[in-house]
Amino acid sequence: MYIDDDFIKEGQKMVLVTYSTKKLTNSNKIRFYYALKGRDGKSGIVKDDHIKHLGKTVLLVPYKFADDIKQFMQQWNLPYTFTKIIAGNTEAIGTALEK
Numbered sequence: 001m002y003i004d005d006d007f008i009k010e011g012q013k014m015v016l017v018t019y020s021t022k023k024l025t026n027s028n029k030i031r032f033y034y035a036l037k038g039r040d041g042k043s044g045i046v047k048d049d050h051i052k053h054l055g056k057t058v059l060l061v062p063y064k065f066a067d068d069i070k071q072f073m074q075q076w077n078l079p080y081t082f083t084k085i086i087a088g089n090t091e092a093i094g095t096a097l098e099k
Helices: 006-010 026-037 063-075 090-098
Strands: 012-019 052-055 058-062 080-087
Touching (some): 012 063, 058 063, 063 080
Antiparallel strands (some): 012 080
């Protein structure tokens, strides 16, 4: 077996969120980014809801905060998709992304 199946037993319910900012003007993209990550890159909804920003338009959201991010995307009128997943060690994901 290539990966340890324990992540299924010990995993966390998460939501993988993808979205598009193509409909936003450049100035609204900046406002959206500030609301998402904060002006300092460490505040905003990402920090408040313990969200991992995996890529330019991909978020890993703890399941209990799925409604918050859904309302956030609707507030900005952005197209988005939610995919429910079970994630293993999400702290390791954050550490790997920071390197």
